[in-house]
Amino acid sequence: MTFVHVALLGMLIVCALAVSLTRNLLTSLIVYMAYSLIMAIIWMFLESPDLAITEAAVGAGITSVLFFVTLKKIHAIKGDSEHEQAQK
Amino acid sequence: MSKRRSDWESRPQARIRKWYKEGFLALDNEIINHLTQTTQLPLHTEEEVVAQQEAMSTRQRERTLALERLDQYNMLTWARTRGRKAITRLHVILALALGAMMIFFLLETVAQMPRFGDPATPGANIVSERYITKGLEETGATNIVSGMILDYRAFDTLGEATVLFVAASAVLILLRIDRNKDGSPVQELIAAESDDQHYEPRNDRILQGSAMVLVPTIFLYGIYIILNGHLSPGGGFSGGAIISAGLILYLDAFGFEKAGRFFTYKTFTWVSFFSLMFYALAKAYSFYCGVNNLPSGIPLGMPGAILSGGLIMPLNIAVGMVVACTMYIFYALFRKGGL
Numbered sequence: 001m002t003f004v005h006v007a008l009l010g011m012l013i014v015c016a017l018a019v020s021l022t023r024n025l026l027t028s029l030i031v032y033m034a035y036s037l038i039m040a041i042i043w044m045f046l047e048s049p050d051l052a053i054t055e056a057a058v059g060a061g062i063t064s065v066l067f068f069v070t071l072k073k074i075h076a077i078k079g080d081s082e083h084e085q086a087q088k
Numbered sequence: 089m090s091k092r093r094s095d096w097e098s099r100p101q102a103r104i105r106k107w108y109k110e111g112f113l114a115l116d117n118e119i120i121n122h123l124t125q126t127t128q129l130p131l132h133t134e135e136e137v138v139a140q141q142e143a144m145s146t147r148q149r150e151r152t153l154a155l156e157r158l159d160q161y162n163m164l165t166w167a168r169t170r171g172r173k174a175i176t177r178l179h180v181i182l183a184l185a186l187g188a189m190m191i192f193f194l195l196e197t198v199a200q201m202p203r204f205g206d207p208a209t210p211g212a213n214i215v216s217e218r219y220i221t222k223g224l225e226e227t228g229a230t231n232i233v234s235g236m237i238l239d240y241r242a243f244d245t246l247g248e249a250t251v252l253f254v255a256a257s258a259v260l261i262l263l264r265i266d267r268n269k270d271g272s273p274v275q276e277l278i279a280a281e282s283d284d285q286h287y288e289p290r291n292d293r294i295l296q297g298s299a300m301v302l303v304p305t306i307f308l309y310g311i312y313i314i315l316n317g318h319l320s321p322g323g324g325f326s327g328g329a330i331i332s333a334g335l336i337l338y339l340d341a342f343g344f345e346k347a348g349r350f351f352t353y354k355t356f357t358w359v360s361f362f363s364l365m366f367y368a369l370a371k372a373y374s375f376y377c378g379v380n381n382l383p384s385g386i387p388l389g390m391p392g393a394i395l396s397g398g399l400i401m402p403l404n405i406a407v408g409m410v411v412a413c414t415m416y417i418f419y420a421l422f423r424k425g426g427l
Binding site: 050054062066070 | 332418
């Protein structure tokens with residue numbers, strides 16, 4: 001186990017804790033994307049590049065995009081207040 | 089002593105004991121006494137009696153109403169102050185207990201697993217040995233993972249693609265907002281579109297400029313991953329996800345109108361239908377040949393060449409198309425309930 005492995009695993013744990021502990025949903029979503037990217041790198045180190053590609057495309061890409069849309073749908077992303085006033 | 093005695097008699101235990109010893113008589117006597125006392129009211133005229141009874145009944149009603157209201161108020165205040173705190177605390181305790189249990193069981197499982205790369209693992213049996221030694225010869229794919237998921241275990245992959253298609257259909261049923269019969273939009277659809285436009289940037293120069301550069305690159309990369317799936321890491325699922333990411337970026341940058349010129353419901357239905365149908369028929373043919381020990385007649389080609397691996401490349405293309413269409417339609421339906 002090299003230094004890089006330990007650092008990546010530590011970052012994974014930090015990200016996993018941060019996802020559940022942050023109050024802002026948008027922040028936790030971005031941290032979740034970071035989690036998926038770190039996981040993809042770890043898959044590379046575990047010599048499974050197929051899984052790494054899928055994790056980066058699905059975990060960090062598509063899932064997060066769908067989460068973003070859902071947050072927008074439930075109005076959990078606070079927009080620019082000036083923009084909102086101009087709309088009204 | 090006498091004082092204690094009188095105390096004792098008024099206590100509930102003593103009353104229960106008395107009631108138990110004397111049967112129902114004690115209670116009955118009390119009731120009879122009570123009834124006789126109430127009937128011996130001074131009776132004057134009937135009107136007075138009626139008035140008195142009415143007054144008593146209204147007082148009784150008011151009293152019960154007030155008591156009920158007090159009960160409700162007490163319950164409400166309890167729910168608002170101490171009850172809420174108690175329930176929150178209960179939730180926290182339950183969540184912590186559940187989390188601790190999960191962590192314990194997962195760590196227990198991990199501790200019992202064989203070491204990473206251990207040759208004596210249960211996974212390293214005759215099946216995986218055959219995959220490794222005969223995989224290239226039998227499937228013609230240099231990427232052993234593709235050979236496994238699209239040749240040896242192609243039935244599982246068909247199930248995966250079908251699950252995705254069924255999920256997309258379910259989302260379509262749940263989230264799609266239908267138009268009227270004459271094609272005019274419903275009130276709900278107009279509301280969803282205005283809500284969508286409220287948040288989305290319109291003709292954002294930065295987004296459109298970067299999309300112009302990125303979208304073709306992403307498409308090219310996705311196509312490369314799909315077509316090269318039997319030679320290098322990748323395959324239909326990941327390539328399809330990458331292509332759908334490119335589609336979503338295009339939709340975000342240029343809007344539904346421009347994306348609707350090449351991707352509609354019809355595109356989704358026909359592409360998914362033909363891909364799944366082709367997959368099912370191709371695999372049915374090779375299963376039929378395999379079971380009956382017939383030569384399938386599909387050339388495996390030179391390992392390493394782009395046209396090799398038999399059915400793996402067409403199957404990869406089919407899976408990739410299904411995945412790309414499904415993910416894109418998920419996004420469009422989540423965003424405004426239609427294409």
